[in-house]
Amino acid sequence: MSLLKKLFKPFLIVAPYVLRNSQTVAYPDERLVFAERFRGRHKLHFDRCIGCGTCARVCPDNSIVLVEAEGHEGKYPQIDYGTCSLCGYCVEFCPKAALEFTDLVEFSTRDASELVYSPERLAEVPSIKEVVPRLKRRIEPYLTKTEMKYRKVEDL
Amino acid sequence: MTEPEIKPDIMRISWGPQHPMSGQTRILLDVDGEKVHRIIADLGFTHRGIEKILENRTFLKGIIPIERMVMVDTANIGLGYVLAIEEALGVEVPERANWIRSMLCEMTRINSHLYAFGLQAEATGYFPAVFLWTTIDREVLLDLMEKLTGARWSYNFFLPGGVHHDLPEGFQEEVLEGVDYLRRRFQQYWDAMVENATFEMRCKGVAVLKKEDAIRLGATGPVLRGSGVDMDVRKDEPYAAYGDLDFKVITETAGDSMARLKVRFHEIEQSLNIIEQVANEIPGGPVKTRVPLFARAKPGEVFSRVETPRGEMGIHLFTDGGMNPYRVKINSPTLRNMYVFERLAELDEILVADLTVVINSIDPWYLDSDR
Amino acid sequence: MFTTLWNWLVNALFGLPGAIWRFAVGFLTWLPGALLRLPGWLWRFLWINFKPLMQILILPGLAFILVFAIIAVWFERKFLARAMLRVGPYYCGKRAGLLQVFADFLKLFMKEIIIPYDAERAFFTMMPVLVPTLPALALVLIPFDQNWVLFDAGSLSLPMFFAIAGLAPLIPIFTGWAANNKYTAIGGFRVAFLYISAEIPLVICAAAVAIMAGSFDLVKIVEAQRDMWFAVPQFIGFVIFFLGVIIEAERTPFDVPTAETELVLGWRTEFSGILFGFTMMAEYVAFQAWALLFITLYLGGFNGPDIFGSTMYSHIFWLLLKFAILVPIIILLRCVFPRLRLDQTLRLGWYYLTPLAVLNLFIVLALKLWGVA
Numbered sequence: 001m002s003l004l005k006k007l008f009k010p011f012l013i014v015a016p017y018v019l020r021n022s023q024t025v026a027y028p029d030e031r032l033v034f035a036e037r038f039r040g041r042h043k044l045h046f047d048r049c050i051g052c053g054t055c056a057r058v059c060p061d062n063s064i065v066l067v068e069a070e071g072h073e074g075k076y077p078q079i080d081y082g083t084c085s086l087c088g089y090c091v092e093f094c095p096k097a098a099l100e101f102t103d104l105v106e107f108s109t110r111d112a113s114e115l116v117y118s119p120e121r122l123a124e125v126p127s128i129k130e131v132v133p134r135l136k137r138r139i140e141p142y143l144t145k146t147e148m149k150y151r152k153v154e155d156l
Numbered sequence: 157m158t159e160p161e162i163k164p165d166i167m168r169i170s171w172g173p174q175h176p177m178s179g180q181t182r183i184l185l186d187v188d189g190e191k192v193h194r195i196i197a198d199l200g201f202t203h204r205g206i207e208k209i210l211e212n213r214t215f216l217k218g219i220i221p222i223e224r225m226v227m228v229d230t231a232n233i234g235l236g237y238v239l240a241i242e243e244a245l246g247v248e249v250p251e252r253a254n255w256i257r258s259m260l261c262e263m264t265r266i267n268s269h270l271y272a273f274g275l276q277a278e279a280t281g282y283f284p285a286v287f288l289w290t291t292i293d294r295e296v297l298l299d300l301m302e303k304l305t306g307a308r309w310s311y312n313f314f315l316p317g318g319v320h321h322d323l324p325e326g327f328q329e330e331v332l333e334g335v336d337y338l339r340r341r342f343q344q345y346w347d348a349m350v351e352n353a354t355f356e357m358r359c360k361g362v363a364v365l366k367k368e369d370a371i372r373l374g375a376t377g378p379v380l381r382g383s384g385v386d387m388d389v390r391k392d393e394p395y396a397a398y399g400d401l402d403f404k405v406i407t408e409t410a411g412d413s414m415a416r417l418k419v420r421f422h423e424i425e426q427s428l429n430i431i432e433q434v435a436n437e438i439p440g441g442p443v444k445t446r447v448p449l450f451a452r453a454k455p456g457e458v459f460s461r462v463e464t465p466r467g468e469m470g471i472h473l474f475t476d477g478g479m480n481p482y483r484v485k486i487n488s489p490t491l492r493n494m495y496v497f498e499r500l501a502e503l504d505e506i507l508v509a510d511l512t513v514v515i516n517s518i519d520p521w522y523l524d525s526d527r
Numbered sequence: 528m529f530t531t532l533w534n535w536l537v538n539a540l541f542g543l544p545g546a547i548w549r550f551a552v553g554f555l556t557w558l559p560g561a562l563l564r565l566p567g568w569l570w571r572f573l574w575i576n577f578k579p580l581m582q583i584l585i586l587p588g589l590a591f592i593l594v595f596a597i598i599a600v601w602f603e604r605k606f607l608a609r610a611m612l613r614v615g616p617y618y619c620g621k622r623a624g625l626l627q628v629f630a631d632f633l634k635l636f637m638k639e640i641i642i643p644y645d646a647e648r649a650f651f652t653m654m655p656v657l658v659p660t661l662p663a664l665a666l667v668l669i670p671f672d673q674n675w676v677l678f679d680a681g682s683l684s685l686p687m688f689f690a691i692a693g694l695a696p697l698i699p700i701f702t703g704w705a706a707n708n709k710y711t712a713i714g715g716f717r718v719a720f721l722y723i724s725a726e727i728p729l730v731i732c733a734a735a736v737a738i739m740a741g742s743f744d745l746v747k748i749v750e751a752q753r754d755m756w757f758a759v760p761q762f763i764g765f766v767i768f769f770l771g772v773i774i775e776a777e778r779t780p781f782d783v784p785t786a787e788t789e790l791v792l793g794w795r796t797e798f799s800g801i802l803f804g805f806t807m808m809a810e811y812v813a814f815q816a817w818a819l820l821f822i823t824l825y826l827g828g829f830n831g832p833d834i835f836g837s838t839m840y841s842h843i844f845w846l847l848l849k850f851a852i853l854v855p856i857i858i859l860l861r862c863v864f865p866r867l868r869l870d871q872t873l874r875l876g877w878y879y880l881t882p883l884a885v886l887n888l889f890i891v892l893a894l895k896l897w898g899v900a
Contacts, residue, residue, distance in 0.1 A: 006353040013348040014285070014863045018609045023292050026614075035299075037306035037321065058449060060217035087220050087312045092320060093449060101306070141299060143337045148296060190870075281866025288611040354864040357871055509868045 020147055028134040032141075033153050034103040039086045041104040042079055044122040049098035051075045055090035064090060069119040076119035081107050106131045129156055159184065159196065166193060171511070173201055179515070181522045190508055195501045197494050203526040210484045214450055215241045215316060218481070223310055225488070226524045228271050229465050231264040231311055236462040237484075238314040239395055240473040243460060244453040245316060252441040253318035254397035259331075259434040260304065260313060261396070261462075262427040263297050266338070268465035269420040269427075270294050272519040276417060277349060279512035280358040286349055293341050296334050303327060316451070318444025331435045335428050342424060350421065359414040363514040364504050365496065366411055375496045376489045377467025378423070379518055382416035384409040389463040403430050413517035420465075420519075450479050466490055466519055490525035493518050582677045586843070587819075592663055596811045601628045603858050610862045635804040643707060643797055650705035655802040658698050658809035662816040665691040669819045670746045672829055672842040684745040685737055688820060689730055692775070695813070696722035703794035714794040717869055721781070724876030725774040731884035732764040732771075735891040736824045749828030756827040760894060764887040765825050767880050772821050773857060774872070776814035781872050818857070822849045 025032055034040070051074045056064040063084040066075040077090070077099070091099045102125050109115060129135055139150040162168050163186070171183040180202050186194040206225060210218045222237045223230040235257060242249065271294070274287035298308045303324055305311040313319055349355060365375065370383040380387055388405040390398040406422040408415035453475040461470045467489025476482040497518050500506060506514060573580070582588055601616070605624065608615030616624025642651055667677040668684045680687050696719045703715025737743050739761065740751035748757075758765040774781045795806045822828060831845030867875070 003353060006351050006356070010348040010352045010863045011860070013344055014610060015859060017612060018606065018859070020609070020612060022609065022614045023295075023612045024614050035303040035306065036324070037304075038302060039306045054449075058216070060213060060220040085220055085310070086307065087310070088306065088320070089216070141295070143296065143333060145340070148292065148337075277865065282864075283607065283611075283861050285607075285611045285862045288613065292612055348863075352864065354867055357867060358865055507868070507870075 048096045082115040229264040229268040232464040240460040257396040276516040279516040317447040378419040383411040638800040640800040645707040647705040654702040655805040659812045662813040666816045699794040706797040728880035728884040729771040758825045772817045
């Protein structure tokens with residue numbers, strides 16, 4: 001009676017799903033812990049940058065322009081996140097490792113001109129609690145035999 | 157576009173871009189009651205001019221726009237372009253890099269097939285339960301790829317000359333754990349969804365594509381393999397370590413929507429086997445050879461093919477000695493399958509009610525066909 | 528003179544609150560007396576008809592239907608969200624989404640009712656009111672206890688249910704036609720196809736139940752199931768009626784008219800605002816009516832052991848318990864099976880269900896003839 005099997009087996013498999021945890025991340029109360037290599041917002045190190053311009057030349061979207069920065073001599077990169085595709089070339093091909101990635105992705109603003117990050121703004125990276133004030137904990141996924149669950153990594 | 161004339165007694169319905177289940181394209185249907193007489197696909201809604209964009213980018217920079225052709229399997233398409241560039245520049249790739257490339261390509265293949273499976277289940281009128289479960293299972297793969305490459309879908313991991321980074325610490329164990337988990341989940345999918353009485357009623361015998369027609373019309377990918385033709389670029393012209401890996405090419409003989417779905421399903425299994433092999437047997441060595449950032453290629457033309465989850469994609473690259481390519485012509489799988497889709501109305505009787513099932517069994521991605 | 532005028536003014540001003548106070552006290556002391564002295568016929572009428580009034584207003588009448596519709600919408604969204612491994616309504620109402628249904632209902636009230644230019648205005652605005660009313664009319668026949676039937680039609684109750692429910696396909700046809708839209712008319716016709724193909728097996732199965740119980744009265748049918756539910760000897764009829772409930776309530780896997788046609792919602796497409804809210808509610812009212820009939824015919828109705836001390840409360844409790852177990856199963860089916868095409872549904876109704884229903888009738892006749900049941 002394969003027809004009966006095809007009618008009842010799906011029901012018996014699906015019914016226990018109701019008792020499982022929901023696999024959603026309750027942002028902004030929770031936030032995932034991203035991988036180490038995660039490509040988020042950039043961070044600029046003023047002391048390492050020599051102003052060679054490799055990042056500007058290698059950027060595929062022409063998002064980097066070298067400008068003057070306050071309090072520092074020479075020219076430093078300014079990144080326009082309106083066109084930046086977070087590809088990672090500037091980080092990888094910088095000869096002095098002056099640009100690196102953080103894990104912030106909260107770029108949203110009300111004014112598109114605020115998306116152009118000046119070198120000073122690139123250099124200081126706010127903590128995650130300042131950017132998302134409602135955040136309560138960081139979670140990470142882990143696999144059990146039947147489902148993927150989230151466990152708490154740290155409280156904030 | 158100039159539309160053909162409407163015959164009397166036939167109603168022309170425009171299944172336009174604003175339809176919930178049509179995707180981002182416009183399809184004109186000539187309908188007589190329930191039966192569809194003729195399908196005219198009006199593509200081009202999402203044309204972005206990628207081929208022209210690539211003419212203004214250097215080889216290294218050009219990998220970024222071409223990856224955005226299909227969002228669920230960026231790795232395979234990026235690999236196609238990178239293979240063409242490497243052949244034009246004459247670059248040797250170390251073996252470890254090839255194995256890592258295969259692993260990432262197979263992970264994206266699973267990703268894309270899960271997405272297609274969820275969409276087809278949703279097209280049969282399933283409440284989006286299956287689509288959400290496949291989305292959750294894709295999370296496992298996306299987390300793995302995030303650990304490896306740093307991004308969830310726009311990996312930008314391939315470089316002319318190898319890959320950007322090596323495998324991180326402890327990656328092999330995590331990969332094996334993920335593969336194990338996915339194998340258990342697929343057993344559940346098979347029992348609950350594919351062997352489901354109503355799902356079979358909706359998908360079996362719908363839009364049968366016979367073997368001769370598939371070859372004559374130029375189908376590709378699971379559409380071709382679902383009709384019994386044994387063609388797969390990974391076996392015919394192996395690239396990136398597929399020559400060393402052990403896997404089967406899945407074919408089914410029925411040629412209907414269910415057969416195409418089963419091809420995708422079993423291909424996921426084969427991909428899992430490949431990933432396991434790579435995780436266990438990957439050789440050591442460097443992962444990239446040094447290629448100048450703004451390299452120039454000798455004038456000439458290069459053709460490279462890869463097997464994306466939707467079919468075979470070809471990239472024809474013309475170089476003229478500069479830093480940018482002279483012309484890039486992309487032969488996308490969805491465009492060829494859409495041609496087959498148009499002819500399906502003449503080959504087999506399609507009802508309007510089955511249209512969503514048929515479209516999603518072909519698995520089009522319209523950004524791929526419109527480029 | 529000025530002093531008297533001044534005194535009068537001061538007295539009036541300061542006495543104003545006092546005057547108001549005295550007026551209020553006088554009114555409140557007069558009110559109960561006047562109420563009790565209201566026409567005696569009004570009080571006698573309320574006292575004599577207290578039980579029917581309770582039935583009409585609370586159970587199984589207005590409050591029961593509305594509360595079930597509200598709970599069912601919330602429950603369906605949460606339950607199916609759980610089956611899909613997500614959360615469902617979350618923010619409206621203390622993290623459980625309890626007020627989400629009210630929020631949606633209020634939103635529907637506030638929306639503008641758009642009537643198409645060429646539509647038949649009278650039909651268009653009147654039909655959505657009828658859509659939940661007809662199944663509610665059928666609901667009044669269900670017995671919650673031997674003495675708690677809203678309309679005790681005696682031995683006519685089972686045929687009357689089918690008579691009222693048989694009017695149900697007319698309304699989508701009228702509505703689809705009234706909206707003056709090709710696609711809604713087609714949607715209405717499809718609903719008619721669906722309902723007609725489902726009604727015939729259901730009527731045959733109900734006839735088999737009535738034969739086994741020996742009467743058409745719903746109360747007597749329930750009493751005849753005191754020893755054994757009719758689901759056991761009439762297993763085929765049980766399955767057919769179960770499928771019939773899902774078809775009549777237009778739920779997946781048989782919700783062909785709702786989501787199948789080229790256009791969005793079939794015959795309901797052109798409605799907006801509270802008219803749309805009525806059609807949404809109608810789905811749950813129809814579901815309720817048919818599910819309760821199913822329980823009455825096959826699952827023993829209100830029978831059950833006595834736990835509250837008084838049989839009436841126990842009976843009501845058992846009926847509601849069986850209902851509460853049946854509803855999640857039918858809702859979960861939406862997550863398990865995809866939707867059938869129209870021709871597949873009609874084939875199911877005509878080729879498979881009708882012969883099986885006739886077979887069921889023969890089995891019952893045979894059992895009755897051999898004196899087994």
